[in-house]
Amino acid sequence: MDKKQAALARKQLERRLAPLRDLQLAAPPRGWMRAIREALGMSTRQLAARMKAAPSRIPAIEKAEASGATTIKTLREAAAAMNCTFVYAFVPTKPLDDILRDRAAQKAGQNIARLDHTMRLENQPLLRSDLDDEQRRMIDLILANSPRSIWEDD
Structure with missing residues (x-):
């Protein structure tokens, strides 16, 4: 499909x-x-x-x-x-599109947390606004791909 x-x-x-x-x-x-x-x-x-x-x-x-x-x-x-x-x-419990968006946000949040941690270790912390922008971009990217991938645990 x-x-x-x-x-x-x-x-x-x-x-x-x-x-x-x-x-x-x-x-x-x-x-x-x-x-x-x-x-x-x-x-x-x-x-x-x-x-x-x-x-x-x-x-x-x-x-x-x-x-x-x-x-x-x-x-x-x-x-x-x-x-x-x-x-x-x-x-x-809520609309299906909201469930997908929440799961994508969770996955993006995990990726952002790793990115933020790495950047801080290199003494190059990102601004909160940059992290938020990147998270929104990642959510859109995740949702643009197959929904099956968002249910894979890392």
């Missing part, structure tokens, strides 16, 4: 994800499955029958969901059995 396609894909994905970022959606303490099942007035036996599972499996699934140890497949099956849609998403 070239740079323009990648930027367009990020923009489209961002448009879909932005509304989710603002949601304050905290899972119920005992898990979504149990909360929905109880809200529907459905017993574990009834849910097990709808899932074609052993009745003893439902409390185990609910416990696993609450602890984060269940599978997406199992949650999808439970949701379908309760006439629900299972939703699974990674929601970035």
Whole structure:
């Protein structure tokens, strides 16, 4: 995927994800499955029958969901059995372009710190304004290259 396609894909994905970022959606303490099942007035036996599972499996699934140890497949099956849609998403904490810029700034900051250290050792310290200008230039250069490179640890 070239740079323009990648930027367009990020923009489209961002448009879909932005509304989710603002949601304050905290899972119920005992898990979504149990909360929905109880809200529907459905017993574990009834849910097990709808899932074609052993009745003893439902409390185990609910416990696993609450602890984060269940599978997406199992949650999808439970949701379908309760006439629900299972939703699974990674929601970035901020816009994707901001995440890329922050990572580029981090990488540039590391490079600038090494440069500044070297220059100070040679008794040629750079002015703060020069360092800031160079960091902005490096950020732009990093972002102009492949985004994959910014995720490499030095």
